[in-house]
Amino acid sequence: MINNQSIAEEIVRKFGDDVFDFEEPFGMLTFSTTREQIIPMLDCLNKHSEYKISFLTDITGVHYPDNSGQEFCVVYHVHSFIHNFRARIKVFLAEADLHIPTASELYASANWMERETFDFFGIIFDGHPNLKRILNMDEMDYYPMRKQYPLEDATREDKIDALFGR
């Protein structure tokens, strides 16, 4: 039976203490794991004989500046076409040690998704073939989606405040 409960039990059986924080917001199985286990986890779900969770829907990042030690979260959404089952896997990372192995060997789609996450948050994906900025300018020296940066670029010198009503 492919449902949240049975898959969660199977994952706990296989990974033990390395998976935690199981929840089901709006019906989607969500759990967290460590960065050492994320690639084995994705691989296990992919190669499992029954589950066939073989589609990586999305990789993105979230910044929680108030959780010290767990400021950044990389979120993977996976999907099984055959059983119509979706799951969300989160990996929390500390700001001081912002590395996580790349999923681009397993899934070719992870390539640009990880580049985008790097571009916005500065999360380094170890082993990525081409980890450089993708949507922002190459010369940008900060990671714009982090919460400490305001919406407007404070480092611009060319906007005259008087003309913008400031």
Place this chain on the structure above:
Amino acid sequence: METLIAPQNKGNLTKDEKIQYVNELTTLNLGPTHPATHGIFQNVLTMDGENIIAAEQTVGYIHRAFEKIAERRPFYQITTLTDRMNYCSSPINNMGWHMTVEKLLGVEIPKRAQYIRVIMMELARIADHIVCNGILGVDTGAFTGFLYIYEQREVIYEIYEQMCGARLTTNMGRVGGMERDLSKESIQKINQFLKTFPPVLREFEKLFNRNRIFMDRTIDVGGISAERAMNYGFTGPNLRAAGVDYDVRVMSPYSSYEDFEFDIPIGQNGDTYDRYMVRNEEMWQSLRIIEQALKNLPEGPYYADAPQYYLPPKQEVYRSMEALIYHFKIVMGEIDAPVGEVYHTVEGGNGELGFYLISDGGRSPYRLHFRRPCFIYYQAYPEMCVGSTISDAILTMSSLNVIAGELDA
């Protein structure tokens, strides 16, 4: 193909070594502004004569930081951002966003509003495929097909204008339903469209489907196998052309799609011709859905009974105290969303368009991420065009329906 490689090295050179030896490679900048690219993105092609050896892509010329802007705006103001992603089929993006918020808020939409949404989304899908297939014809040099089918897009624009006031970036609908009911003129226009579009589409198909030149230029061009396509995160018509029948409308039906009967066309080889045929057939299926929706349009309200999220009617605002307060709170953005995280997906013109919304209880999202199909499948472009000629590469890019707004967001 004559490459200037020393004979003793011909067999087992890597790509970089080849380039060191060969001194006749051209670098072509299929630059950000180019009549053949559908939007602003760049491809730097390394070519040997006409054959492509390597392709390097630069995207991000139209990056407008939607995800950052969305963190500052109340939910109903984010709809205008979603318009501008896949701007050829904006209603689908709008409705997808509204459905995401409704899922978070737990608002139930009445059937009439759901059917109206389906009609608008299917019209948007037809509009998107008109652009893709018409422009594919233009890229092969055939302008006539594009000219006649594009007029139908004008008819669709008029229907949008009746519904929401705008033609391209529609900002259609609201969280909790639609902003106005389908007027009599809209229904007339939709019926007119259902009568005049089929002959035009048939004419368009007659021009291209069995056209010797078109078939020669598009069959076995830019193909990708189903396994590679799934690995690259393809969804939508491109994946269906490769043979995988994945359609979000069928897999996880939303907005009453389960009430309608329609087929999912799939291709075999995943090449340009298959993508063209799948999109054509999808237009026929969309027409079927619109017919069914219009015929079975249920009576009832066109918005949900959720006064704290949906603006009350103006007559009520001028008369009743509660409506005035709700109106004030909604417009001033003082309505807080519940805490939660939701991922909702709709079948966009290009595939699975996903919205990942994390709300921390404020009036704007804490984090909003758009899963944009174009961005994810455009990565496969080098694999699809390396080894072919430049004319094939242009057609592959056309048939992938890469829309720059969705690429960058």
